[in-house]
Amino acid sequence: MERLLAVWIETLSEEKADGSSLRDYLEVLDALTILCPFTEPVRLGLFVLPVRGPSRFFGGEEALLDTVRQSVCDILGYEPSLGVADGLFCAELAAHAGVVVAPGATESFRRGQPLSVLARKDLTTTCRRLGLRSLGAFADLERARVAERFSSAVLELHRVARGECDELKGQRDGRLAARIRNLRGDDGLGEEQIGFFGQRGAGDDRAQTAAYRVRSRLGVDAVMVASLRGGRVPEDRATLVPFGSPLNRVDDVAPWPGQLRAPAPAMTLQHRVTVQLHDESGQEIRMGSRGLLSAPPASLLFSSQVRRGVTWHAGPWPLVERWWAAPRRRAHLQVLLATGEAVLLVTEFARWWVVGIYD
Amino acid sequence: MLVQAQPGTGGLSLALSLVTEASTLGHWVAVVGVDDPGVVAIADLGVDLRRVLFVPRPRGAWAESAADLLDGVDLLVVRPPSRVAHGVARRLMDRVRERGTVLIALCEPGAPWPLPVDLSFDIVNAQWTTSSRLDARYLTVRVGGRGEAQRGGEHVVVLPNRRGRAAAS
DSSP states (O other): OOEEEEEEOGGGSSOOTTSHHHHHHHHHHHHHHHHOTTOEEEETTEEEEESHHHHHHHTSHHHHHHHHHHHHHHHHSSOOEEEEEEHHHHHHHHHHHTOBOOTTOHHHHHHTSBGGGGOOHHHHHHHHHTTOOBHHHHHTSOHHHHHHHSOHHHHHHHHHHHTSSOSOTTSSOTTHHHHHHHHHTOOOTTSOSSOBTTBOOHHHHHHHHHHHHHHHHHOTTSSEEEEEOSOSSHHHHEEEEETTSOOOOOOTTSOOTTOOOSOOOSEEEEEEEEEEEEOTTSOBOOBOTTSOBSSOOOEEEETTSOEEEEEEEEEEEEEEEOTTSSOEEEEEEEEEETTSOEEEEEEETTEEEEEEEOO | OEEEOOTTSSHHHHHHHHHHHHHHTTOOEEEESOSSBOHHHHHHHTOOGGGEEEEOOOGGGHHHHHHHHHTTOSEEEEOOSSOOOHHHHHHHHHHHHHHTOEEEEEEOTTSOOSSOOSEEEEEEEEEEEESSSEEEEEEEEEEEESGGGGGOOEEEEESSOTTSOOEEO
16 A cells, blocks of 8 residues: 555535635645645545655655645645555544554554544444444454445445555545536536537537437447547557547647557457466466566467467567556567457456457 | 458458548548447547547447437448348438448358348458568458449458558558
């Protein structure tokens, strides 16, 4: 879990009739974004930012806390409550208490919290009668025992209490990002989706009418429109969104070093298909840490037990992305099957998937 | 128009390449029944994505969706999920004639389009050329149909080429 700094400003957490909370919140957000571009508005009154990078930049955690405190104080005139811990859930609790949890101590910090932080009255009451008062005691219950007595929502809380999941459901405000965009005035909702140099012809209207008719027949997400965004591999670059929803057009002009070159697969699978890649002797093939395959692939085995011979392959092309934060290591491989079909495979966590078919 | 090919041998690319020219001229295209369209490949072919409507999973109502869309778009690519009934094909083709649109059906040889068409393309062979990556695919296409197309013959096209486009061989 990533070590996070949570900034808690209680006075901004309540909506006010004049909408001043959101405006002030936005002002603080802008100030914090200057300090760290990865500052995340979680919900009204609460921000989190990663600690690792900024604390190196500002010269340690103490210095980072001071800088954040000062910049919030400059705007609002009073100090926020700051807390540092691993994961969103604990970071927020630390901020409420105003404590900096030492690295590695998040586990014991979480276990020591009272059950009321999960904000479920029935759970708190039942557990208190059982003599369980802290999150740690609740986490020590077997999962099956919890499932016997409580609903699936409580099972989620149990995972949070155990540290298997680092945020509560509802801890983030899903609509906040849209409200902020709205307030800034760069809300895309009113934008016209289709059009050529701002003009609309009769053909555009006809197509739109037909699309609406199909949509009313099959449901809102039946008709899709596509756009491209930046990325290195086809499945990242393609965006399919339901017709009528605002398109988030990111111009595809920036260079993407390491981009998988054309031709791209004519089918990009939305739900990638799990496969196994075997060598001559039937051993599973792995990609090593140096980006080399353990052996040349000889056959591809689908979960339906269909086996296809591999006649040729190219790659793997490893991609190591976001190595500075949450690293993601994957690699792509083109293979030609004995049937003449070409497919695009991806490997991650020592598993293989088909992500594209060159139909 | 009809494109007939075994799955995975380039039928989808061929059907989509047929609409690129019209798409660049500002015509609307709809793609029905292609459940996982490769958006990057379609853009590489030269199709203007701003005027493409996808109906990836029309479930049982592919024919109705296609009929609805024929009223609104200029070209329609449809991949029927199963064998097409005679009556359904008849109705669709009547509507195509009435509206003056283009219907491109993508079928497998095992479940062919039940009616004669103006122009048909059968992919009889697909061969990839490779270097350090997939380079290009040479498709051998048998042309058939009515009128001029009746003379038929086999042609080899490169689809996709190194830039993801269609080219003459």
